[in-house]
Amino acid sequence: MLNSFLAQYQAFLPNLNPQQVAALEGHLDLLERWNRTINLTAIKTREEAISKHLGESLFLAAHLPAGALNICDLGSGGGFPGIPAAIARPDCAFTLVESDVRKGVFLREASRKLPNVQVLTQRFEMVEGEFDWLISRAVALSKVSGGPICRSAAFLGSVELDSKKRTQAGQFGWETTPIPWNVMSFLSLGKRFT
Secondary structure: OHHHHHHHOHHHOOOOOHHHHHHHHHHHHHHHHHHOOOOOOOOOOHHHHHHHHHHHHHHHHHHOOOOOOEEEEEOOOOOOOHHHHHHHOOOOEEEEEOOOHHHHHHHHHHOOOOOOEEEEOOOHHHOOOEEEEEEEEOOOHHHOOOOOEEEEEEEEEOOOOOOOOOOOHHHEEEEEEEEOOEEEEEEEEEEEOO
16 A cells, blocks of 8 residues: 555655655554554554555655655654654654653654664653754744754644744745645745844
């Protein structure tokens, strides 16, 4: 199922080797098992998880610039978009930030074989430092204030971001790209105002 999705949308996704595809399948398997006891995602079918979670995360990864980047994933939950992006971009360092302790435990288990991933189980506002990119999926950036300094941002969701409010979202000028296979979702790419 994953291979057919990747083949169908190959033009929009990063090139993946067989080991990366196997790692993505492994993440989905682990997500399905853990989701039975911990609410990691409302999506229950593998087909929808591939299209919505994994595919959109890979679409985001394909839009990140080339080169080694330091990336912060806000509200990682079930590992999206951070884990698929980390699998697709082993040249980048990913910090997954999740305030829910049980989800943090899942993220540590899911990223155990990914040397380019670290997990922080704390509120985003408490994270210090600087990142090249802030990435997130379906987190209300309009309600987030504070946190580390991020030069650019990529957000997956179905709401329009407002650059005018003094929040995390308001620190960036946004350009929106629709997700080719899902008319209800888009990728917003943001550049920090200077």
